[in-house]
Amino acid sequence: MNESISEIVQLWARILPKIKNEMDDNMVFDTFLSDSYIDSIEGGEMIIVVNSPVAVTVLSSKYKDLIDRVVVGATESNFTTRFVTKDEIKSQKTSPKEVQKPQYFSDSILNPSYTFKNFVVGPSNREAYQASLMASQNPGKLYNPILIYGDSGLGKTHLLHAIGNAAKERFPKLRVLYVHAQEFLDEYIKYVKGDREGASIVDWFKSSVDMLLVDDVQFLSNKKNTEETFFSIYNNFYSAGKQIVLTSDQHPSKLNGLDDRLKSRFIQGLPLSINVPEKETCENILRMRIEANGLDVNDFDEDALSFLAGRFGKNVRELEGAFDRLLFYTINIQPTKHIDLKTAMRSVSGLVNIKEDEERLSEQKIIDTVADYYNLAPYQIVGNIRTSQIAMARHISMYLIRILLDIPFTKIGKTFGGKDHATVMNGVNKVEKSLKTDESLKKAVEELRGRLKA
Numbered sequence: 136m137n138e139s140i141s142e143i144v145q146l147w148a149r150i151l152p153k154i155k156n157e158m159d160d161n162m163v164f165d166t167f168l169s170d171s172y173i174d175s176i177e178g179g180e181m182i183i184v185v186n187s188p189v190a191v192t193v194l195s196s197k198y199k200d201l202i203d204r205v206v207v208g209a210t211e212s213n214f215t216t217r218f219v220t221k222d223e224i225k226s227q228k229t230s231p232k233e234v235q236k237p238q239y240f241s242d243s244i245l246n247p248s249y250t251f252k253n254f255v256v257g258p259s260n261r262e263a264y265q266a267s268l269m270a271s272q273n274p275g276k277l278y279n280p281i282l283i284y285g286d287s288g289l290g291k292t293h294l295l296h297a298i299g300n301a302a303k304e305r306f307p308k309l310r311v312l313y314v315h316a317q318e319f320l321d322e323y324i325k326y327v328k329g330d331r332e333g334a335s336i337v338d339w340f341k342s343s344v345d346m347l348l349v350d351d352v353q354f355l356s357n358k359k360n361t362e363e364t365f366f367s368i369y370n371n372f373y374s375a376g377k378q379i380v381l382t383s384d385q386h387p388s389k390l391n392g393l394d395d396r397l398k399s400r401f402i403q404g405l406p407l408s409i410n411v412p413e414k415e416t417c418e419n420i421l422r423m424r425i426e427a428n429g430l431d432v433n434d435f436d437e438d439a440l441s442f443l444a445g446r447f448g449k450n451v452r453e454l455e456g457a458f459d460r461l462l463f464y465t466i467n468i469q470p471t472k473h474i475d476l477k478t479a480m481r482s483v484s485g486l487v488n489i490k491e492d493e494e495r496l497s498e499q500k501i502i503d504t505v506a507d508y509y510n511l512a513p514y515q516i517v518g519n520i521r522t523s524q525i526a527m528a529r530h531i532s533m534y535l536i537r538i539l540l541d542i543p544f545t546k547i548g549k550t551f552g553g554k555d556h557a558t559v560m561n562g563v564n565k566v567e568k569s570l571k572t573d574e575s576l577k578k579a580v581e582e583l584r585g586r587l588k589a
């Protein structure tokens with residue numbers, strides 16, 4: 136398998152909506168495909184994991200041609216698909232003799248599509264960009280550690296991956312680790328439980344990683360033991376002159392619930408803010424995306440770009456969403472080559488209406504809001520994948536639906552891909568229980584209620 140896991144996940148996330156679009160039966164999609172994922176790509180064949188033997192039969196016998204066609208269209212390569220169940224994969228992969236404990240962070244990979252080249256620089260992010268660039272050119276030498284902080288959707292994760300990608304390009308032997316703070320927590324728990332091979336986690340970092348990129352360190356708040364371990368790892372890196380770059384949603388002095396020693400270490404580093412981009416930067420981001428899609432900037436009227444930048448520019452993720460919508464509209468709904476203000480406005484009218492419709496709270500809105508908060512897609516929230524971050528987001532969604540809309544567990548279960556009463560109840564109870572002790576969960580739920588205005 137050549138492709139990295141994150142590439143494969145992204146690829147499938149791109150293909151799924153296209154398949155849904157092509158299918159005339161949404162039920163089939165929702166029941167058999169909504170929680171599917173690619174296990175691997177081997178010799179031109181995509182191995183797709185689906186939720187049941189029935190799904191394998193139905194998809195292989197009735198929908199394979201349609202799906203293959205969409206896959207070929209989306210990838211521009213001659214891939215074919217094969218459907219399997221999770222159990223089949225497991226039995227192929229682990230013969231009982233060779234069960235091995237996994238290595239630390241074996242799933243953490245740099246995302247090759249986040250680079251400095253496709254990061255648009257403007258006054259809002261120039262300092263963060265420049266420090267990041269320098270860190271990638273002279274790891275550990277100039278600014279160390281660096282902490283980039285700012286609101287969601289402004290490019291922090293993009294910069295972290297860009298640092299890693301550029302550093303690896305320049306120093307191919309440099310061992311770079313990108314890790315989300317939540318993954319660090321998960322890994323730490325596995326280590327404490329004895330589920331990891333070899334050295335202690337602190338020693339492993341010392342001997343296996345040269346550059347450490349940790350995303351969203353606010354997730355470490357109120358996790359005393361994990362913070363202590365992270366503190367040791369951090370100190371080892373610092374004294375060895377190895378580069379550390381961190382991101383968080385706030386200035387380190389405001390990271391409540393974070394160990395004071397860790398907080399002061401972060402403040403001593405170089406905290407750099409990344410801010411809401413100016414309109415011009417937003418327009419440049421749009422131009423870059425136009426070109427990246429093989430289109431001609433001259434086909435887009437200035438005031439169309441200005442409208443999108445003004446309306447959606449507070450969050451680059453949303454700006455990208457609006458732009459994708461415009462492309463979809465001008466390709467599929469009202470084919471046109473020249474894009475003027477009116478077309479731009481029409482294409483996003485759904486988004487704008489959804490926004491104006493905010494009074495009405497619905498299950499879907501809660502799911503969308505939680506998904507956005509955790510950088511997930513809504514279908515992941517209602518699906519079956521059980522990585523801890525997704526499961527947590529799922530439980531929080533169930534909890535919010537239950538308390539804000541007072542919907543019965545069985546009905547919530549239906550929304551979440553047919554889960555039963557007990558599963559939903561357990562999820563909701565788990566959140567209720569954790570809220571009593573877990574400050575960061577409390578903060579997340581409060582933030583989400585704020586976004587939902589509930």
Ligand code: ADP
Binds near residue numbers: 255287288289420
């Ligand atoms: P954050 O981690 O701050 O929440 P991300 O790094 O995930 O934000 O950025 C959200 C999306 O916006 C990503 O697709 C990213 O590539 C894009 N993005 C953000 N800032 C820029 C920029 N200056 N130039 C190009 N793309 C950007």
Ligand code: MG
Binds near residue numbers: 291292293350
């Ligand atoms: Mg991020």
